Amino acid sequence: MKSKMKGATIAGAIGATLLVAVAVAQTPAIxxxxxxxxxxxxxxxxxxxxxxxxxxxxxxxxxxxxxxxxxxxxxxxxxxxxxxxxxxxxxxxxxxxxxxxxxxxxxxxxxxxxxxxxxxxxxxxxxxxxxxxxxxxxxxxxxxxxxxxxxxxxxxxxxxxxxxxxxxxFKSYSGHEEFPDDPPGQCKGQAAAK
The missing domain is CATH 1.10.760.10 (Cytochrome c-like domain)
Incomplete structure (x- = not known):
């Protein structure tokens, strides 16, 4: 029983540490x-x-x-x-x-x-x-x-x-333009999901 409680305590501590690490990683620097x-x-x-x-x-x-x-x-x-x-x-x-x-x-x-x-x-x-x-x-x-x-x-x-x-x-915007359906870049693959 003690071993299970100790394992749960360690797992809980690790989980809490990970949550804090995620929160810190997402905290804006600005x-x-x-x-x-x-x-x-x-x-x-x-x-x-x-x-x-x-x-x-x-x-x-x-x-x-x-x-x-x-x-x-x-x-x-x-x-x-x-x-x-x-x-x-x-x-x-x-x-x-x-x-x-x-x-x-x-x-x-x-x-x-x-x-x-x-x-x-x-x-x-x-x-x-x-x-x-x-x-x-x-x-x-x-x-x-x-x-x-x-x-x-x-x-x-x-x-x-x-x-x-x-x-x-940069070229100043002069009117409507066509974009390819899924050009390379940081948002590639997201067009179909929308």
């Missing part, structure tokens, strides 16, 4: 704050799926969206944007009820950074822009952000979220 109130965002409220993808893990550590200009993520981002965001922001993010998102003017200047745009999407903003953590997974938010960034219609020098390499290759 403090994300609500766009309006400045309060620290609580990611415990996020939808359970799409929380621990490699893209989300990298983003939470760096504040840079790894899906920007990744063609395998753009098609998915477009689909999510059209169903979740275009009603207020327009089909090409030109603005409607909500502000335009495809130029260099930002209602909230922090949205020039991926960290700021993510915080606005996750925690909401003023008027009708409620928090989207109840509707979109963290991974879906990154895909939507990549699509919004892709729709940018001004000079790449004004796209502060692009890396130098991305800026050199």
């Amino acid at each position: 403090t994300f704050r609500n766009t309006i109130t400045g309060e620290v965002l609580n990611f415990d409220d996020a939808l359970p799926e799409g929380r621990d993808t490699p893209g989300v893990k990298k983003f939470l550590q760096t504040g840079v969206n790894p899906y920007n200009e990744d063609k395998s993520c753009l098609k998915l981002g477009e689909q999510i944007f059209l169903s979740a965001c275009s009603g207020c922001h327009g089909h090409l993010a030109e603005g409607k009820i909500g502000p335009g998102l495809n130029d260099s003017y930002w209602t909230y200047p922090q949205n020039e950074t991926d960290e700021g745009l993510f915080s606005t999407i996750y925690g909401g903003a003023q008027a009708s822009m409620g928090p989207q953590f109840v509707n979109l997974s963290l991974d879906d938010m990154l895909k939507v952000m990549a699509w919004v960034r892709h729709l940018f219609k001004e000079e790449p020098e004004k796209a502060k979220w692009l890396t130098d390499e991305q800026r050199k290759a």
Whole structure:
């Protein structure tokens, strides 16, 4: 009996240690704050799926969206944007009820950074822009952000979220485009699952 209890205690301790290790690994290195109130965002409220993808893990550590200009993520981002965001922001993010998102003017200047745009999407903003953590997974938010960034219609020098390499290759959005069904990249294989 003692041996079984000792084994259960050790197994419990190992399990608790693993849970703490997972929680620490998913703790953001950056403090994300609500766009309006400045309060620290609580990611415990996020939808359970799409929380621990490699893209989300990298983003939470760096504040840079790894899906920007990744063609395998753009098609998915477009689909999510059209169903979740275009009603207020327009089909090409030109603005409607909500502000335009495809130029260099930002209602909230922090949205020039991926960290700021993510915080606005996750925690909401003023008027009708409620928090989207109840509707979109963290991974879906990154895909939507990549699509919004892709729709940018001004000079790449004004796209502060692009890396130098991305800026050199960037072409301002000029209209509808076709993406292959499953191009290589970080989101490969996810198109069929959606």
